[in-house]
Amino acid sequence: MTTTAVITGASSGIGHAVARRLHADGMNVMLAARRADRIESLTDELGERAAFHVTDVTDRSAVEALVAATDEAFGQVDVLVNNAGVMPISPLAMRRVDDWNQMIDVNIRGVLHGIDAVLQQMIGRKEGHIINVSSVAGHKTSPGTSVYSATKYSVRAISEGLRQEMAPLGVRVSVVSPGAVQTELGDSITVGAIRDAIAANLDFEFLDPGDIADAVAWVVGQPPNVCVSEVLIRPTGQVI
Ligand SMILES: NC(=O)c1ccc[n+]([C@@H]2O[C@H](COP(=O)([O-])OP(=O)(O)OC[C@H]3O[C@@H](n4cnc5c(N)ncnc54)[C@H](OP(=O)(O)O)[C@@H]3O)[C@@H](O)[C@H]2O)c1
Known part of the structure; x- marks a missing residue:
């Protein structure tokens, strides 16, 4: 049976590249994000074995509907790539609580x-693979990145707990933690001066989203007895 992957944040950057790569590897792909035009056009380009579902991952019922739509289109979810993310960083004293x-x-x-939307069906089948995208910022924090880092540390904590819970049940859990990748993530920074400072300071060659898609494809492609716990991947020129 053809493997089916759901990719959140598939409208740009890493998720877009992962959707393309897993589809090229022969999987069914369900693309999820809020920008309908983006995921619809990639779905059209990919053709057979691709579908999309407009989804805001902050809305639990929308994510449940995404999984129901995938079950309907392709039968089940074998792989979930939890990739959607934002990074409106700023020093805590700026009090940007909404960010x-x-x-x-x-x-x-x-x-x-x-995780909640796919876990019961994966436990029921005693197979499945959840890949959560954390970050180098999930290993280190620095001035301005406290909350972003906290969210990415959380992704690693949740993933490790889930991995331990799922190990006896046959469901695999992996983390992919990129360093700097050339995507639209910087656009989510709401303070212009911070956006500009980051662009000016990170003067090394970034990874391409396809580099992360290669890592995800490798993680997904392992035999069932192999669970890659985490891949940490930086640009060669990234010091921190
Ligand atoms: N780029 C890097 O250097 C880097 C490094 C380490 C980790 N990461 C992580 O990689 C992941 C992907 O980011 P990216 O770099 O590819 O950035 P990106 O190009 O900005 O992509 C972010 C994706 O997340 C989606 N998204 C944001 N809010 C969403 C929501 N509420 N519901 C559904 N989807 C939402 C966006 O789609 P819509 O706006 O259409 O909803 C978009 O597809 C993130 O988790 C990020 O933290 C990135």
């Missing part, structure tokens, strides 16, 4: 909603 809450809602609650 903090958005990161918590998308980067933590969104991941939990995805």
Whole structure:
């Protein structure tokens, strides 16, 4: 049976590249994000074995509907790539509480909603693979990235707990933690001066989203007895 993968945040950057790569590897892919035009056009381009569902991962019922639509289109969910994320970073003293809450809602609650929506069917089948996208920022924090880092540390904590719970049940759980990748993520920074400072300071060659898609494809492609717990992947020139 053809493997089916659901990819959140498939409208740009890493999720877009992962959807393309897993489809090229022969999987059915269900693309999820809020921007309908983006996921619809990639779905059209991919053709057979691709579908999309407009989804806001902060909305639990929307994520449940995404999984129901995937079951309807392809029969089941074999792989979930919990990739959707935002990064409106700023120093805590700037009091950008709405940005903090958005990161918590998308980067933590969104991941939990995805896990909850697929877990029962995976446990029932004693197979399945959940891949959560964390970050180098899930290993290190620095001035301005406290809340973003907290969300990405959380992704690793949730993933490790889930991995331990699922190990006896045959469901695999993996984390992919990228360093700097050339995507639209910087656009989610709401303070212009911070956006500009980051662009000016990160003067090394970034990873391409396809580099992360290669890592995800490798993680997914392992035999059932192999669970890659985490892949940490940086640009060669990234020091931190
Ligand atoms: N780029 C990097 O350097 C880097 C490094 C480490 C980790 N990461 C992580 O990689 C993941 C993908 O980011 P990216 O770099 O590819 O950035 P991106 O190009 O900005 O993509 C982010 C994706 O998340 C989706 N998204 C945001 N809020 C959403 C919501 N409420 N519901 C559903 N989808 C939502 C966006 O789609 P819509 O706006 O259409 O909903 C978009 O498809 C994130 O988790 C990010 O934290 C990135």
